[in-house]
Amino acid sequence: METINIITGLDVGTTKIGCLIAEVSSSGEINIKGVGTAPSEGLRYGMVVDIEKTVRSIRKAVEAAEAMAGVAVDLVYAGIAGDHIRDINGRGVVAISGENHEVSADDVRRVIEAARAVALPMDREMIHILPQEFIVDQQRGIRDPVGMCGVRLEAEVHIVTGAVASAQNIYRCIEKAGYTTADLVLESLASSYSVLTDDAKEMGVILIDIGGGTSDIAMFYEGCLRLSRVVALGGRNVTNDIAIELRTPIEAAEKLKLAHGSAIHVDGDKEQLVEVPGMNDRSIRRVSRGLLIDIIQARMSEILTHTYEEIKNSDYLNLMTTGLVLTGGASLLPGTVEMAENIFNMPVKLGIPRGFTGMVAEAQRPQYATGVGLIMYAMQNKDDFEEGFSDNETGVFDNIVSRFKTFFKKATQLD
Template sequence: MEDNVFVGLDIGTTKIACIISELDSSGELKIVGVGVSPSDGLRKGVVVNIDKTVRSIQKAVEEAELMAGVDVDSVWVGIAGDHIRAINSKGVVAISRDDNEITELDVVRAIDAAKAVSIPMDREILHVIPQEFIVDDQKGIKDPIGMCGVRLETQVHIITGAVTSAQNIFKSVDKAGLKVIDLVLEPLASCYSVLENDEKELGVALLDMGGGTTDIAIYFDESIRHTAVVGLGGKNVTSDIAIGIRTPVDRAEEIKKQYGCAYTPLVKGDEFISVPGVGGREQREVSKAVLASIIEPRMEEILSLALREIKRTDYSDMLGAGVVLTGGGSLMEGVQELAEKVFEMPVKLGLPDGFGGLTEAAKSPLHSTGIGLCMYGKENFKTRKGKKSLSGEDNFKKILDRMKTWVKEFF
């Protein structure tokens, strides 16, 4: 695969999406292929059936390859699930050079010092993202290389995930005949495609509303400050509808997409829809108001849990740009209005932006993560270049090596 081609693989609970992009002569990202296949090998963002997941990955990739006329061999893969945890950490080092000039090596040492936190054996570090650097007592520095100082301090955001969940994703992608360039946290990827720079500076919370999970990322002063995953999503709404109006789950999903509304004041009481019964029972008429009264409490619960997660941070009062909703769940009518009521701040729908090519096919909240993975790939390609793509075994070996170094460090 050529160096100017970036492929994002969004492995979600309800769908697997493959986005193929390439850089044009002016350096702009162009989407050239989009493939989507239904996914039922995952639960809450975690692989529970490898064979089903492999088949879905292959189908999505084949569809995208056909559209793009490109053969895919390596991908940037999204990871989510309620096993994701994040912490902020600090590291301090003395400047090594005699003339006190900060070099790239000092920055790496400072980040390594910040990474030296105790993490349970069953977890692995997915990302270490520098938030800011402090040279002597000068705060708020984004890039300290070339400055002079005696002491370099850094604040980093460390995102960890369950080793087994990461392994199962590696294994699924590997079995589908592809190499994983890197695992990327899905809300982090979505930020790349959906958020504007001024929003990141002012303070913004991104909610990626997926089928199995709702992912949260908080930015302030151009740095990511908090990430979290709420283990509820669109599938919970679908099952509520299926139970509430007694209809099969696949029909409940269709009804949700076609007629669902998350905010009851928007619904006219005299509109009815015909609902197929379970096990061959005859159709019934159900009013849209009844449907909305089933959907609204669950959506309100999901948004309230997200709000609780935001309130736990130090940045809940600093979200000058409010909340941005993206992901498939944000497409439902009334979600924006309900979110404004729950969060009591401005809410907007986030569409992926900043790319050319197949904009019609790709410009939907459904593809925020897939396109974000391509953008993340473009941005971080230089740091990954020269490193071998990871396979499941390589990943396991990498984790074992890290565990050995911890044991040496701490005992």
């Protein structure tokens, strides 16, 4: 009889909290049963600035998803972003200790442990340690070294770090809302599970998730994460610009952006008029749609230019055969794909979450890429899920150790 697990993904975003609840079968089929969202009122640029408001928003989103799915949840896989995220590439070297100089699983564990031995300030912690490749006696490109013969084993890993306080605050908010954090996952890494194919990751692809408060960047090559960055700019900045320039409330600015916005000019937009509500119940004014697009275009150009600046010096940039994939709510603005093509000078497409059944119409949107990806991440790291994380008081560092053990187990199974 097939086993069904319930997995919950919680996207703790700057403008919205999104929760997705899915049934996941032992054969790997994902059936999304519940989707819940709530306005995010306690975060700024991906970081918690008000604990109580964030707790209320999390509770509303999860309870809405629970009501739709008809289940109560405890464990959640949560996303983390913010401009405190940093990445480093580490390298470890050990002597092969196995009989007849044959690489063992213990050798793999030791070499990854050696690679993680980098000095971090007290206010920073490791969120992910992702093996990129193994090297046996200078033979590169090895993904599974177990069973190979040699004297020297090396590992190159991608290490994602974050501010201790930022991670602790997310854990605390989820706990105060009544739930337990099974794992904290870099949002761009989570999104990659739902919108990128294995072939794209192998051939080289850039993923940019433009959310409300941050734009999360991930660069993949030969199936591995090579670069991960976060830019503290997103769709909320566009909305704020509209509100300030047109002297209209934030809510009205968001509606204008969604109804009439574009990242690039279109024929006749300067002649079109749009209605703009005034502040403090002042009368409605009519302004050129072209003016609205001028405001949006300036900020979207800044967002995409800043993301390009983060990756332009990467050694992998010229190897991005697949091009660029945009996802996240702000990527839905008309003209964003075309603008990105001009800035990055490469093919660009919109990334839609795929690979699941159930509430496809609700969840198959760019703004749910992280939520769906968190579920897929949990499914592919199911050892952690099955063991559970019943004691959230163990804190951030113990959770990192638990994730690290999972990487050890998976290091011998890299495809």
